[in-house]
Amino acid sequence: MQSFSELTALLESKGIKPSLQRLLLLDYMYHCHEHPTVEKIYADLAAQGHALSKATVYNALTLFVQKGILRIVHLDNSEARYDILTNDHGHFVCECCGAIYDEPVDFDQLNLQFPEAGSIRQRDIFYRGVCKRCKDKG
Ligand SMILES: [Zn+2]
Ligand SMILES: [Zn+2]
Known part of the structure; x- marks a missing residue:
């Protein structure tokens, strides 16, 4: 890309x-x-022959998030996942194959109310179920 x-x-x-x-x-x-x-990320880079330490990977990811190059998403568990898409979008999580799909969500059309919010930094939404690919196999 x-x-x-x-x-x-x-x-x-x-x-x-x-x-x-x-x-x-x-x-x-x-x-x-x-x-x-x-x-x-660490394991894939190592498999490609790039011997970055885990601390290096983690520190660089944290820096990228701070600078708005990456976004963190928390889905099922507390484990942080890193997303190169930094605009607001939704995620669909397949409970069959574990894939996480980016989905376009028009947050402004949702008209959700958060009366207690002073300022909003990030908007997340995720649905779970079975993805099309798994369903077609099914
Ligand atoms: Zn699936
Ligand atoms: Zn995403």
């Missing part, structure tokens, strides 16, 4: 020093649409 020079420009525009490790991580995130956990 993005070349390394584009990723470099993105990091620099956010005031992040574009080290090779950060570029590898960002490149991985642009290609992974599974909302991976830090464990999965």
